[in-house]
Amino acid sequence: MPSRASRLQQEIKQNQPFRSAGQEAVLGLFKTADMLRRHVGKIVGQGGEAVELTLQQYNVLRILRGAGAEGLPTLEIAARMVEQAPGITRLIDRLEAKGLVARERCPEDRRRVTCRISRAGLALLARLDDQINRSEEIFAGVVSVADLKRLVEVLDRMRSVLETK
Amino acid sequence: MPSRASRLQQEIKQNQPFRSAGQEAVLGLFKTADMLRRHVGKIVGQGGEAVELTLQQYNVLRILRGAGAEGLPTLEIAARMVEQAPGITRLIDRLEAKGLVARERCPEDRRRVTCRISRAGLALLARLDDQINRSEEIFAGVVSVADLKRLVEVLDRMRSVLETK
DNA sequence: CAACAATACTTGACATGTCAACTAATTGTC
DNA sequence: GACAATTAGTTGACATGTCAAGTATTGTTG
Numbered sequence: 001m002p003s004r005a006s007r008l009q010q011e012i013k014q015n016q017p018f019r020s021a022g023q024e025a026v027l028g029l030f031k032t033a034d035m036l037r038r039h040v041g042k043i044v045g046q047g048g049e050a051v052e053l054t055l056q057q058y059n060v061l062r063i064l065r066g067a068g069a070e071g072l073p074t075l076e077i078a079a080r081m082v083e084q085a086p087g088i089t090r091l092i093d094r095l096e097a098k099g100l101v102a103r104e105r106c107p108e109d110r111r112r113v114t115c116r117i118s119r120a121g122l123a124l125l126a127r128l129d130d131q132i133n134r135s136e137e138i139f140a141g142v143v144s145v146a147d148l149k150r151l152v153e154v155l156d157r158m159r160s161v162l163e164t165k
Numbered sequence: 166m167p168s169r170a171s172r173l174q175q176e177i178k179q180n181q182p183f184r185s186a187g188q189e190a191v192l193g194l195f196k197t198a199d200m201l202r203r204h205v206g207k208i209v210g211q212g213g214e215a216v217e218l219t220l221q222q223y224n225v226l227r228i229l230r231g232a233g234a235e236g237l238p239t240l241e242i243a244a245r246m247v248e249q250a251p252g253i254t255r256l257i258d259r260l261e262a263k264g265l266v267a268r269e270r271c272p273e274d275r276r277r278v279t280c281r282i283s284r285a286g287l288a289l290l291a292r293l294d295d296q297i298n299r300s301e302e303i304f305a306g307v308v309s310v311a312d313l314k315r316l317v318e319v320l321d322r323m324r325s326v327l328e329t330k
Numbered sequence: 331c332a333a334c335a336a337t338a339c340t341t342g343a344c345a346t347g348t349c350a351a352c353t354a355a356t357t358g359t360c
Numbered sequence: 361g362a363c364a365a366t367t368a369g370t371t372g373a374c375a376t377g378t379c380a381a382g383t384a385t386t387g388t389t390g
Contacts, residue, residue, distance in 0.1 A: 007321040013245045014231065021313035022301040026201060027247050028320040033198030034248040035327040036191060054346075066179065075368060080178045082192050083199040087347055089370055094345090111355045111368040136187040142322040147315075148186035154316050155193040156172040157307040162200040219376075240338060252377055254340060259375090276338045276385045 039138075043131050051098050051124060056085055060095060061125055064117035071116035073106065100124060204303075208296050216263050216289060221250055225260060226290055229282035236281035238271065265289060 008028050009017065018024040037055060044058040053061070063080050064072065072080075078088040085091055092115055095101040100121035106112035117125075139148070173193050174182065183189040202220060209223040218226070228245050229237065237245075243253040250256055257280055260266040265286035271277035282290075304313070 006317070007324075008317070011324070012247060016231065019298070020301065021310045021317065022304055023298075024317050025304070025313045025320075026205075026301050028317050028324075029194070029198050029201060030247045032320045032324050032327075033194050035324055036194060038249065039327055040191075056346085066181065073368075074370095082177060082195045084203065085347085086349075090346085109356070109368085113369070133184070133188075136185065136191050138326055139187055139190070139323050142326055143319055145186045147319050148190045150312075151316065151319050152171070152173070152186065152189050152193050154308055154312050155190075155197045158304055159172075159176070159193075159197050159200055161303055161307055162197075162204055221376085238338075250377085251379075255376085274338085274386070278339070 040132070040135060043135060044128060051100065053124075056081070056083065056091055057095055057100075058128070059083070060088075060091060061100060061117055061121050064101065064115060065122060065125055067116075069116070071104075071114045073112040073114055074103075077115060095121070205297070205300055208300060209293060216265065218289075221246070221248065221256055222260055222265075223293070224248070225253075225256060226265060226282055226286050229266065229280060230287060230290055232282075234281070236269075236279045238277040238279055242280060260286070 006018070006024065008014075008024060008031065011031065012027070018027070040058075041055050044053040044055060046052065059081055060077055063077055074088060074092065077092070078085055081088075092101055092103065096103055098120075100118055102116050102118050104114050104116075106114050143151075171183070171189065173179075173189060173196065176196065177192070183192070205223075206220050209218040209220060211217065224246055225242055228242055239253060239257065242257070243250055246253075257266055257268065261268055263285075265283055267281050267283050269279050269281075271279050308316075
């Protein structure tokens with residue numbers, strides 16, 4: 001019995017079947033992440049009335065909110081990013097320009113620059129929280145919590161072989 | 166019994182646990198895709214001796230190889246991309262500049278531009294094939310084929326709710 | 331068959347990402 | 361305490377991505 005074309009195969013109009021489960025998984029991962037990225041990017045990027053963010057900028061704000069009042073040095077933020085961000089300095093430049101983040105050279109170690117989220121940054125995140133939370137639960141209808149947990153677990157193992165650099 | 170911090174949590178040094186399985190899945194997906202993207206990007210991007218490609222450029226070449234001698238119109242390529250590529254024209258401009266793709270205005274419908282992979286493009290892909298195939302099988306040791314298939318299936322369902330634009 | 335809409339790209343302007351130097355401050359090391 | 365090595369961040373140059381508006385060509389409709 002010839003298996004029907006997979007969903008992904010149809011999506012990218014590929015006529016040959018995939019060479020392996022590995023290949024299909026990798027492409028499916030890329031495509032899903034790209035769609036998700038655009039989906040969330042639209043939420044943080046439209047701003048409603050106020051400031052527009054990129055996904056990366058949003059991630060920085062989230063990290064700084066988590067860090068609280070002490071803030072974090074620049075490269076420590078980079079280390080916590082979900083996606084690598086070699087251009088962290090300029091990323092934060094833009095957030096500072098929008099008044100969402102404040103920077104200050106650290107007195108104890110003058111090489112460091114401590115970054116803190118501003119009142120305005122916190123307010124912006126607060127406005128986005130609901131929409132973001134909802135968008136993370138968007139899969140509730142089609143994927144069970146058990147499936148999500150298995151997914152997380154498999155992704156963990158995949159990253160373990162990609163580590164590092 | 167308090168569950169230990171998840172792997173992802175440690176990776177991004179997050180002190181609070183994730184709000185939900187959905188959130189952890191979304192972030193894990195982003196992180197895994199980013200790492201994979203860099204991994205594959207390094208393969209196609211170093212060129213060895215010859216031409217360097219971006220992941221997107223590589224994807225275009227793969228699509229054109231699959232299309233064979235008739236080639237494909239520009240936007241049809243865009244439709245088949247794994248990741249959306251609004252800048253498809255300039256993406257192909259660069260491939261043409263490197264001599265990997267040839268373009269020709271379609272005689273039947275002069276709005277269209279037919280793109281074909283060149284001899285050099287095919288040769289480049291041939292040189293990359295082995296490395297790419299190997300990189301897609303990199304997970305063989307840590308993730309079973311059954312797990313990969315389940316992963317693919319869950320990703321399919323996730324994309325179904327993201328559709329569309 | 332003229333006029334309007336739709337299609338298939340192209341282009342411009344600008345934001346963002348990326349890599350490789352480069353500077354400044356701090357930490358060993360003898 | 362001088363000097364190299366390390367760490368933290370910045371900058372420049374350039375590639376790529378993104379959105380909106382523009383152009384040429386083909387369908388469609390009164």
